[in-house]
Amino acid sequence: MSSSELLVKIRDLQIDGIADETRSRIINNVDLDLHRGEVLGLIGESGAGKSTLGLAAMGFTRDGCEIVGGSVEFDGIDLVGATPDVRRQLLGKRIAYVAQSAAASFNPAHKIINQHAEAPLFHGMSSRAEAEADAIDLYSRLRLPNPDEIGFRYPHQVSGGQLQRAMTAMAMSCRPDLIIFDEPTTALDVTTQIEVLVAIREIVEQFQTAAIYITHDLAVVAQMADRVKVLLRGDEVEEADTRTMLQSPREEYTKSLWAVRSFERPQKPLAAKTATPVISLRNVTAAYGNNDPVVRDVSFDIHEGRTVAVVGESGSGKSTTARCITGLLPPRTGEIAFQNQVLPADYRNRSVEQLRQVQMIYQMADTALNPRKKIGEIIGRPVEFYLGLKGAEKRRRVEKLLEQIELEPSEFINRLPSELSGGQKQRIGIARALAAEPKFIICDEVTSALDQLVAEGILKLLTNLQEEMKLSYMLITHDLSTVKAIADEVVVMKDGRIVEAGPKDEMFTPPHHEYTDLLLSSVPEMDPDWLDELLKQRGADNLGDAAVSKM
Amino acid sequence: MNNVAMIISKRLGLGVLTMFMVSVIIFLAVNMLPGDFAQALLGQSATPEAVAAIRKDLGLDKPFYTRYFDWLVGVLQFDFGTSFAKANFSSYGGTSAAANFGTVADQIAPRFANTLFLAGVTAAIAVPLSLTIGVLAALYRYSIFDRIANISTLTSISSPEFFVAYVLILLLAVLSPVFPSLSNIHDGMDFATKLQKTMLPALTLTLVVTAHMMRMTRAAIINLLASPYIEMARLKGLSPFRIIVFHALPNALAPIINVIALNLAYLITGVVVVEVVFVYPGVGQLFVDSVKIRDIPVVQACCLVFAAAYISLNLLADVMSILSNPRLRLPK
Numbered sequence: 001m002s003s004s005e006l007l008v009k010i011r012d013l014q015i016d017g018i019a020d021e022t023r024s025r026i027i028n029n030v031d032l033d034l035h036r037g038e039v040l041g042l043i044g045e046s047g048a049g050k051s052t053l054g055l056a057a058m059g060f061t062r063d064g065c066e067i068v069g070g071s072v073e074f075d076g077i078d079l080v081g082a083t084p085d086v087r088r089q090l091l092g093k094r095i096a097y098v099a100q101s102a103a104a105s106f107n108p109a110h111k112i113i114n115q116h117a118e119a120p121l122f123h124g125m126s127s128r129a130e131a132e133a134d135a136i137d138l139y140s141r142l143r144l145p146n147p148d149e150i151g152f153r154y155p156h157q158v159s160g161g162q163l164q165r166a167m168t169a170m171a172m173s174c175r176p177d178l179i180i181f182d183e184p185t186t187a188l189d190v191t192t193q194i195e196v197l198v199a200i201r202e203i204v205e206q207f208q209t210a211a212i213y214i215t216h217d218l219a220v221v222a223q224m225a226d227r228v229k230v231l232l233r234g235d236e237v238e239e240a241d242t243r244t245m246l247q248s249p250r251e252e253y254t255k256s257l258w259a260v261r262s263f264e265r266p267q268k269p270l271a272a273k274t275a276t277p278v279i280s281l282r283n284v285t286a287a288y289g290n291n292d293p294v295v296r297d298v299s300f301d302i303h304e305g306r307t308v309a310v311v312g313e314s315g316s317g318k319s320t321t322a323r324c325i326t327g328l329l330p331p332r333t334g335e336i337a338f339q340n341q342v343l344p345a346d347y348r349n350r351s352v353e354q355l356r357q358v359q360m361i362y363q364m365a366d367t368a369l370n371p372r373k374k375i376g377e378i379i380g381r382p383v384e385f386y387l388g389l390k391g392a393e394k395r396r397r398v399e400k401l402l403e404q405i406e407l408e409p410s411e412f413i414n415r416l417p418s419e420l421s422g423g424q425k426q427r428i429g430i431a432r433a434l435a436a437e438p439k440f441i442i443c444d445e446v447t448s449a450l451d452q453l454v455a456e457g458i459l460k461l462l463t464n465l466q467e468e469m470k471l472s473y474m475l476i477t478h479d480l481s482t483v484k485a486i487a488d489e490v491v492v493m494k495d496g497r498i499v500e501a502g503p504k505d506e507m508f509t510p511p512h513h514e515y516t517d518l519l520l521s522s523v524p525e526m527d528p529d530w531l532d533e534l535l536k537q538r539g540a541d542n543l544g545d546a547a548v549s550k551m
Numbered sequence: 552m553n554n555v556a557m558i559i560s561k562r563l564g565l566g567v568l569t570m571f572m573v574s575v576i577i578f579l580a581v582n583m584l585p586g587d588f589a590q591a592l593l594g595q596s597a598t599p600e601a602v603a604a605i606r607k608d609l610g611l612d613k614p615f616y617t618r619y620f621d622w623l624v625g626v627l628q629f630d631f632g633t634s635f636a637k638a639n640f641s642s643y644g645g646t647s648a649a650a651n652f653g654t655v656a657d658q659i660a661p662r663f664a665n666t667l668f669l670a671g672v673t674a675a676i677a678v679p680l681s682l683t684i685g686v687l688a689a690l691y692r693y694s695i696f697d698r699i700a701n702i703s704t705l706t707s708i709s710s711p712e713f714f715v716a717y718v719l720i721l722l723l724a725v726l727s728p729v730f731p732s733l734s735n736i737h738d739g740m741d742f743a744t745k746l747q748k749t750m751l752p753a754l755t756l757t758l759v760v761t762a763h764m765m766r767m768t769r770a771a772i773i774n775l776l777a778s779p780y781i782e783m784a785r786l787k788g789l790s791p792f793r794i795i796v797f798h799a800l801p802n803a804l805a806p807i808i809n810v811i812a813l814n815l816a817y818l819i820t821g822v823v824v825v826e827v828v829f830v831y832p833g834v835g836q837l838f839v840d841s842v843k844i845r846d847i848p849v850v851q852a853c854c855l856v857f858a859a860a861y862i863s864l865n866l867l868a869d870v871m872s873i874l875s876n877p878r879l880r881l882p883k
Binding site: 058060062063087088089090091092093096097099101104105106107108109110118119122123154156157 | 777778779782783785786788789790793797798802876881
């Protein structure tokens with residue numbers, strides 16, 4: 001390996017974003033070096049310019065972005081000044097791209113293998129038969145099930161983790177010198193994430209491909225990258241090899257990123273056996289239409305002032321359980337009780353008082369807030385509906401709520417949601433739920449769309465509010481570090497059933513149910529050797545879907 | 552495929568139901584037209600006895616629901632009744648109205664065949680043309696070509712049909728006589744002559760329908776250009792043409808097919824003006840004439856044929872949209 005040979009050389013790169021006639025700097029004088037066969041991790045929060053920089057290494061900018069200064073060289077070829085033809089000859093052939101969501105980045109109209117063979121055919125690298133044979137070979141190297149057959153399916157017929165591996169195979173189709181991985185596992189469940197990580201790492205090692213690995217997840221980058229570069233709002237914060245960066249970060253910002261994972265509220269003592277639970281689910285089974293149930297015989301209690309985390313992978317029935325509690329989806333059998341009073345199954349039959357007690361905070365604050373209403377109106381509406389306050393009283397109440405969520409009322413009350421950051425929007429979502437003065441709030445993946453620092457702020461706010469108002473939370477999440485941070489009890493769901501339930505401290509100490517064990521052990525840790533150790537322990541064939549289906 | 556069969560049979564059922572409701576509406580609407588055939592024929596000075604006699608002869612004195620069911624039963628057997636205008640002569644001849652004179656079906660069938668011929672020729676020109684222009688406009692969006700394509704198609708759709716028709720006659724029949732300005736085709740003609748005679752009305756209609764289809768093609772494609780799979784295609788180094796044709800177009804087919812179906816339906820049902828200008832013997836003219844003389848069976852039959860054309864074309868569009876989408880065609 002001639003590791004000294006420089007493959008990508010970016011110098012003093014400046015990229016502007018142009019929206020509504022105004023320019024803003026997205027990448028600010030960044031340098032980047034990448035040698036052959038090396039993996040560079042790019043980390044930072046959303047808006048840090050990671051993807052923009054990664055794409056710029058391909059000589060590509062998205063619509064609305066423009067390279068205004070600096071240079072990008074790939075193997076001695078100037079990509080900024082190159083003609084579109086020159087760039088097209090490199091793209092797909094010598095530089096390939098793996099996108100965040102394989103489900104969205106595979107064309108739904110064509111079979112996977114046709115999309116795989118497209119680049120080699122178009123660039124004149126091989127015949128169709130050769131390209132297809134190679135695709136099947138890559139599929140089996142990446143341990144996709146039925147490698148001979150899977151490529152002849154359409155993307156929607158293949159699961160998310162498998163598609164992501166198929167996309168990695170597609171990037172390999174021309175044996176490029178460089179692959180840009182743009183958050184390739186962010187959209188996946190933890191157990192699926194591992195198999196994709198292993199696949200990417202193996203294939204990159206086998207073919208000595210250089211890679212830029214973009215992610216906001218530090219633990220993932222610790223497994224994947226030789227060196228790490230930290231970005232903040234378009235500026236480089238620091239760069240070092242992975243171990244140095246993890247052990248002794250120089251800059252304050254990097255240290256703060258590292259510190260996020262340490263937030264943890266101690267578990268509260270168990271509720272007394274005689275206490276009345278705020279919410280209890282009793283043998284709830286629910287289904288959509290006439291299909292098979294997606295929630296089967298689920299029972300658990302949530303007590304005053306406590307947080308119950310419901311964890312599980314996508315499709316395990318977490319959100320459906322929440323829909324049953326709110327009355328949006330009346331359960332097929334079973335019942336839901338509020339302080340031992342059985343609630344009507346359908347929200348339309350519940351009284352305003354009953355509706356008031358159960359509130360919800362949503363995952364995507366972006367879509368959960370009406371973009372045409374001002375913050376004051378968004379929060380004011382439940383204040384008026386549930387508490388009957390009007391005029392000056394209503395305004396005072398809204399101002400009080402804004403103070404509770406740590407936003408200055410005079411500054412925010414007349415703003416539109418579009419004028420807020422992601423974290424601020426999520427705070428408004430919390431205020432809207434609080435406006436009803438409920439006893440119980442369902443938090444549906446409230447932090448999963450947020451950066452880690454911002455997410456930590458939200459979790460702290462939720463904890464404080466719980467202390468003040470004796471609130472009970474049901475926390476739906478697939479992120480076990482969030483569970484560690486604020487839960488008191490944990491309910492683990494799989495295929496609509498509860499596989500394990502108990503106090504948090506017990507859940508995080510062995511022995512576990514084997515599924516809980518799989519979930520826990522699949523969460524990447526900051527230790528760069530974690531993935532190797534895990535592979536040694538479990539073996540490459542016992543990861544992700546394969547491991548789940550063995551249960 | 553089971554899934555698709557299910558969707559299609561559901562749509563078919565709905566189509567039949569729609570046809571039934573349309574038949575009720577047609578019957579009600581036609582019967583609410585002021586005046587009736589007897590009065591229209593005999594004029595204002597007719598004696599009430601004479602009017603009553605003709606009404607009895609044609610069955611117009613029966614209650615309207617009886618007439619509706621008589622008509623419906625006939626229609627289900629493809630018997631659209633007898634044209635009043637033709638039946639009338641028989642009543643003068645002293646025989647009953649149901650004598651063996653030309654039925655409505657006999658009257659409409661050749662006209663409808665002509666209408667389909669004109670629509671077919673137009674579609675054969677207009678659909679490939681507008682798809683091509685639409686794809687090219689999407690490919691070279693905001694270029695001179697795109698602008699000219701937009702402006703010219705919009706101009707032709709904004710001009711009245713008869714105006715477009717006369718401009719074409721002036722250019723292609725008078726100034727440089729390529730095509731005849733009269734399109735009086737009949738059964739005895741061979742295909743080539745028929746085609747030549749049909750060309751001017753077909754070109755007129757092409758100019759009228761192209762804008763809509765072309766602009767939908769362009770918009771549906773451009774709408775997809777921001778999708779991640781298009782970015783992926785660009786990052787594979789593919790040529791812009793291949794990206795549009797291979798990656799964007801297949802996913803844009805559903806809205807395009809629907810607009811094409813709407814325009815084809817228009818070609819069958821909405822071409823009266825063009826038929827009049829070119830003296831083309833289509834259903835449109837027959838329809839207008841029949842309304843003028845209150846020839847109710849013909850009017851009803853025409854309406855029904857138009858409705859059937861609309862419904863079946865939309866049904867076809869639905870089915871093709873489903874077939875063009877692998878996610879609907881092959882469920883998980």
